[in-house]
Amino acid sequence: MGLFGYLLRTSRRPFLLALAASVISGAAGASFIALVNTALGRAGHVPAAVVWAFAGLCVATVVTRFLAQNLLFRLSQGFIYRLRRRLVDGILDTPLRSVEKLGTPRLYSALADDVVVIADALPGLPMVCFSATFAVVCVVYLAVVSPAVALTSLLALGVAVGVYRMFSAYGMRHLGAAREEQDRLFEHFRAVTEGTKELKLDRGRREALAGAALDATATTYRRRSVLGLSVFEGAAGSGQAIFFALIGVLLFVFPAVFALPARTLTDSIMVLLFMVSSLQGVLTWLPVLGRATVALHKIEERLEYLEGAGREKRHDHPAAPADWQQIGFRGVAHAYPGAAGEQFVLGPLDFTFRRGEVLFVVGGNGSGKTTLAKLLTGLYLPEKGAVRLDDREVTDDNRDAYRALFGAVFSDFFLFESLGGLPGADRTAKAEHYLRRLQLDHKVSIVDDRFSTTALSQGQRKRLALLTACLADRSCYLFDEWAADQDPVFKEFFYTELLAELKARNKTVVVISHDDRYFAVADRIVRLDYGQIRADRPGEDRRDRTPEEENSGGR
Incomplete structure (x- = not known):
């Protein structure tokens, strides 16, 4: 994902620390489930080491989750500042003629909206890492409990990822088209705010420019956004359906094909239910991350234009002579x-x-x-x-x-x-x-x-x-x-x-x-x-x- 790559380039250390904390939190959460299953299997005879491990995992899960989110909050605020600073410096360092050609609505849209969309998406990155780690540890645990269940789970996970990628590519196209309409919307908003007096005086132009034209652009923006976000929601629903189908296979097919003990089947289904719950949290972030990827692409497009227009040099050059003639x-x-x-x-x-x-x-x-x-x-x-x-x-x-x-x-x-x-x-x-x-x-x-x-x-x-x-x-x-x-x-x-x-x-x-x-x-x-x-x-x-x-x- 472009957002991951950008953060690794621009904020490598704090981003990697946040990811590491998320990975530890996800591993601790999955290990917590495995420990619960172990404790249930030893009803009434739980060793002290298991109790201490349980307490340690509880603390580790909470602390690392808090640490990951705190690091991301700090990173997001610094990220907003640096991205806006790059845009502001780009505007001031680019020849005026090129800035005028790009236009105020496009620049303001990047400064005011795109940066915020990205910042709002950043807290979802630890959740993605947490859930990915959680899923990996769960699959490892299933491999220990039942290799057949683990292999089937990996197959289901692969199908879910493939379906998501197919849906997301389509959804991203519509979110990108919606973002193009957003620039046109900002042009309409500028016309309304700067031309209020003229529009109040002229009903015909008000209805044409602030009515029909604005509504047409807003309708296209809404339609594209709704379609793009709905596609991502469809991807989320499909992924969830695949895992529910997997649980159905375990409940109704596996007992007839494999001689699985009831305890193994129970443990496997419980782990999968936790996996589905964790992945559901990720799926709710996917549309947000998709919009953030589109917004980041737009910002990089603006920066590429500004930098490609040539940067004006700002030297600590001696002042022009005061006695010029x-x-x-x-x-x-x-x-x-x-x-x-x-x-x-x-x-x-x-x-x-x-x-x-x-x-x-x-x-x-x-x-x-x-x-x-x-x-x-x-x-x-x-x-x-x-x-x-x-x-x-x-x-x-x-x-x-x-x-x-x-x-x-x-x-x-x-x-x-x-x-x-x-x-x-x-x-x-x-x-x-x-x-x-x-x-x-x-x-x-x-x-x-x-x-x-x-x-x-x-x-x-x-x-x-x-x-x-x-x-x-x-x-x-x-x-x-x-x-x-x-x-x-x-x-x-x-x-x-x-x-x-x-x-x-x-x-x-x-x-x-x-x-x-x-x-x-x-x-x-x-x-x-x-x-x-x-x-x-x-x-x-x-x-x-x-x-x-x-x-x-x-x-």
Whole structure:
């Protein structure tokens, strides 16, 4: 089983200790039954050694069973952490473009569901080992009592295993198909949680997307899951039926064929009944272990994709020079493949961002502005050309240090509640200062190095994201449509106060904007159109321009 192999590779010592304890517990349990039969055979004349052995086996069975489960509980928690850590590190170490291609629902499904499914299955592994050992010791005991009974039991055990393998292969296919549907379900759930407002407003789309489409996927998932789990239950029932048939053979066929003493027959049937009871415990775990195997396969598939996409190097590389003067694009190009084979290509671009300047990037939707921003900040890697910091090319060896030059608020920003990792022992005081300037101090406070709340309007959340970017105190800032959700007073603050302050501190500021009213703030304006730079000119004041002048200047 894949789960056994994975645990042996990743947690060999604690897993083997847990298995050893389970094996000892199973052997002690089976020996306990044999000892009971011995004691019953000596009615009234039980030696003291048998009594002490009975007590010892009772203690050994309980202690080793507890030890096996305790070790597995510890192992399962460590296993969850390490598996999630691998996934998180894989996401952070994989180029952003590849992570975006894989998609949030698939990653979240692996992190939130698959890992838990595996952890829930781990306690079943000692039971499997316990029962397997129990069965082996029982067969050995039967071989001593009656070789014919032992041989027949082995034959029945072989048939049961064969039937189980036949059923399980079919069941695993359906559980695997159900797991594929689960990814689609997570996509539906994401659409519901992130599109709640739109779905509430549009009954037709709500019924189509959150109704019929979701129900169709959920129905397929349920049907596949039920079928797969039912197959495993059928395998369990078949195994149980085979052993009951074996007991029937012993009761009704063996006495007519073999001259078995009544005592031997009684002992054999009692041992087999205990075996059936023990194996029944295993059979209840088989569907859980089957789902865990499918979940582990999915996680390994995700990890294989992330690792195959190339890992970004994270060196303890010296920080980029604080006195850098320019960032240059030299023939930089990046392409987006489309679903129908078409491509959007940004570049090739030859361009320079200068230290201490305020640069506006403008252009229509889909012109490549955000892609340019991700290339500038090092989040996307150029497919052609090079990015240079002064006279040094940005490569895998120094890209992490290069990224540390930037503070950014993207249009699809994520707002962290914690201020952890931001520089400065006085960051709480600075954060409170910015809260007052951004007029958020009546809604948000800093408590235990965290924002007291982030349940705010989009514009207010953007102001908090701006606050954290300012606290980072980087030498280059990127603001992607920051002012788009702001009231006029905060637009005025952003363009006329904050940008001037950053420029006065010799910060490079790149602003993606459609607010041509404030173009005079820019030192330069770069216009993108279909992935190409169509204009690179000084900033200009458009506040008093006539419509005719606007039309002649264009955007």
